[in-house]
Amino acid sequence: MINDTHNVNLRSWVESANDPETDFPIQNLPLCCFLMEHDGHAHPHYGVGIGDQVLDLSMLWEAEVFPTDADEEGTLADELADAMGYPHWMGVIDRPDLVGLLRREAQRFLLDGPAGGQQQRRLRQRALHPIAATRFLPPVSLLNYTDFYASIHHASTVGAMFRPDNPLLPNYKHVPIGYHGRASSVVVSGTPVKRPKGQQSPESEGGAPGFGPCKMLDYEMEVGCIIGRGNEIGEPVGIAEASERILGLVLVNDWSARDIQKWEYQPLGPFLAKNFGTTISPFVVTSEALAPFRCAGWSRANVDPQPLEYLRDERDQREGGFDITLEVWLQSAQMRENGMGPVRLSRGSFRDMYWSFAQMIAHHTSGGCNLQQGDLIASGTVSGVAADSRGCLLELTWDGMENGKAKPRKGIELPTGEKRVFLADGDAVVMRGWCEREGFRKIGFGECGGVVVG
Ligand code: CA
Secondary structure: OOOHHHOOOOOEOOHHHHOOOOOOOOOOOOEEEEEEEEOOEEEEEEEEEEOOEEEEHHHHHHOOOOOOOHHHHHHHHHHHHHHOOOHHHOOOOOOHHHHHHHHHHHHHHHEOOOOOOHHHHHHHHHOEEEHHHOEEEOOOOOOOEEEEOOOHHHHHHHHHHHOOOOOOOOOOOOOOOEEEOOHHHEEEOOOOEEOOEEEEOOOOOOOOOEEEEOOOEEOOEEEEEEEOOOOOOOOOOOHHHHHHHEEEEEEEEOOEEHHHHHHHOOOOOOOOOOOOOEEEOOOEEEHHHHHHHEEOOOOOOOOOOOOOHHHOOHHHHHHOEEOOEEEEEEEOHHHHHOOOOOEEEEEEEHHHOOOOHHHHHHHHHOOOOOOOOOOEEEOOOOOOOOHHHOOOHHHHOOOOEEOOEEOOOOOEEOOOOOEEOOOOOOOEEEEEEEEOOOOOOOEEOOOEEEEEEO
């Protein structure tokens, strides 16, 4: 899938896209949806990220500047023009050929060089909006959200807190563990997240549970896969074709109320501890943009069982992973007031996942469940072996056991002298992710951030 659009030498007339540190060079072109004011109303528009700007694709299609090469792909271009009229990218995202054409046309418009005439000169000015001043919507219509548990390091560390002698349950290496989340409370980066209230376990054995604001509010650094083409009910997606169903990836913060979770999770799994808010980044980095950054899946060396047949595919083993570096940053209200930037809490890698997205899709549909276009499949907390690669505070502030009892959690000291074991009101959590490989342009995901409000 690596082609001319990945050429490292391509440059754009949008100067900020040529900055080596930008998330959105001309080789990326991630999809988004945002609001534009006209005729006295806010209207949803489609865009792609380019440098520190959004290119307004809805305006360009309205102006009928595409295709620039009608003879070559006239019919497909007509289909794309038609599909651009549907809301939430419906009509486009289930068609990899249309997503590919859109990418080529957007790239052609943005390529460095003099504008081809007065209309294009005018459009170059009018079709760019600064990201910092843009009101984003979720990039697609999210009908369903499923959250997996695909990091073996996360599962082992968390397991050790509850079952020190037997941290990893016997099913883990056979079945991709997940639960159905709540799509209605998935919000786009920048939306404040309200601290939930809920039931918490009794303070003493046999006592009554309490009800009140969560005292152990946490984030979970995850990567989300957006489904392009769904499947019919009763028609599982085979592992070999599962990767083709991925429109692209976003960053996900699965905000988690640990005290509520601890009390409610048995026997049916998480419920209110996870459904009060899930933040996603506004840009979908497409499968095509990510093609150079595919990597081998988890190596099941001699000690690990091979996956069952329906989860095993040679190509998936070879290139089912994504080499994405992931970071979590925190800025307290006091840090903001003092003009201090955020501090980094962790840096991990998506290479470390035990299950690939193709395996999660194949498993999810194996019983006949239908995925739908725009569905969000999150990976579960991304944690590595190193202590500073742990993707949530539950793991980061854990200090192990002593004489059969958990030691007091380690506080993380902020530059203001404040300490954090879990999140405080006013804390901003910002996640970032990017891909790098020799011979290719570095690409990133933009920010996935939110402030905790009381
Ligand atoms: Ca999670």
